[in-house]
Amino acid sequence: MTRKLAGERLVIATHNAGKLKEISALLAPYGIDCVSAGELGLPEPEETGTTFVENALLKAHAAAKAANLPALADDSGMSVTALAGRPGVYTADWAERQWFEGEPGRDWFMAMGKVEGLLTQLGPDTDRSCWFSCVLAIAWPDGESAVYEGRVEGQFTWPPRGTMGFGYDPAFVPAGHDETFAELPPEAKHRISHRADAFAKLVAEQFQQ
Numbered sequence: 123m124t125r126k127l128a129g130e131r132l133v134i135a136t137h138n139a140g141k142l143k144e145i146s147a148l149l150a151p152y153g154i155d156c157v158s159a160g161e162l163g164l165p166e167p168e169e170t171g172t173t174f175v176e177n178a179l180l181k182a183h184a185a186a187k188a189a190n191l192p193a194l195a196d197d198s199g200m201s202v203t204a205l206a207g208r209p210g211v212y213t214a215d216w217a218e219r220q221w222f223e224g225e226p227g228r229d230w231f232m233a234m235g236k237v238e239g240l241l242t243q244l245g246p247d248t249d250r251s252c253w254f255s256c257v258l259a260i261a262w263p264d265g266e267s268a269v270y271e272g273r274v275e276g277q278f279t280w281p282p283r284g285t286m287g288f289g290y291d292p293a294f295v296p297a298g299h300d301e302t303f304a305e306l307p308p309e310a311k312h313r314i315s316h317r318a319d320a321f322a323k324l325v326a327e328q329f330q331q
C-alpha cells in the first residue's frame with residue numbers, strides 16, 4: 123500500500139552525519155518538517171540483518187516506534203566486483219570506531235586501505251569496478267513500511283582524493299567522471315548517487331505531488 127507523506131514530521135533515522143546532510147539536502151525542496159534520530163536522542167539500533175533491505179527496515183521501524191512518527195532510514199555500502207561484492211552490507215564495519223577530537227567517528231582511511239590491500243594482492247591488472255548501493259526504508263508507527271533501492275557504478279581508485287562527502291567517497295570515481303565523489307560538489311553527487319537514485323523512487327511513490 124502506498125501512503126503519501128504530507129504535513130507529517132519525518133524522522134531521519136541515521137546517526138551518520140554525512141548521510142544526514144545528504145538526506146536533508148535531498149528532502150529540502152519538498153518542505154517536509156524533519157528531525158534527526160540524534161536530535162530526538164534515539165538509540166542506534168544494532169544492525170543484525172544480512173542485507174541492506176533488512177538493515178534499512180530494522181532502523182526505520184525502530185525509529186518510527188520510538189518516536190511515534192514516520193521514519194526514513196538508509197542502509198548503504200560499497201561492493202567491489204573482484205572481492206565478490208565485499209564489503210557490501212559490512213562497509214561501515216570495516217572502519218573501526220574511533221574518537222576524533224573528542225567526537226565519535228570511524229576510520230574511513232583504514233577501511234578504504236583494506237579494500238586497496240585486497241585489490242593489490244590480486245595483482246596490478248585487477249578489475250577495480252565497484253558500486254555503491256543504497257536502500258531507503260520508510261516506516262510508520264503502525265508497522266507499515268516500504269523500501270527503495272538505488273545504485274551507482276564506478277571504479278575504486280587509490281590513493282584517495284578529495285575532501286567533500288563522507289565515508290568511502292575519496293576512493294570512488296563514478297562512471298563517466300574523472301573526479302572522485304569527494305572531489306565533486308554535493309550537487310553533482312546528488313545528480314548521480316546511489317542515495318539520489320533511491321530517493322527519486324521514494325519521492326515518486328510517497329510524496330504528495
Ligand SMILES: O=c1nc[nH]c2c1ncn2[C@H]1C[C@H](O)[C@@H](COP(=O)(O)OP(=O)(O)OP(=O)(O)O)O1
Pocket residue numbers: 135136137138141166169181196197198199200213214254287288289290291303315317
Ligand atoms: O555516499 C556514500 N559515500 C561514501 N561512503 C558511503 C556512502 N554511502 C554509504 N557509504 C559507506 C559508509 C557508511 O558508513 C557505510 C554504510 O553503513 P550504514 O550502516 O548504512 O551506515 P552508518 O552505520 O554509517 O549510519 P546509520 O546506520 O546510522 O545510518 O557505507
Ligand SMILES: [Mg+2]
Pocket residue numbers: 169214
Ligand atoms: Mg549503521
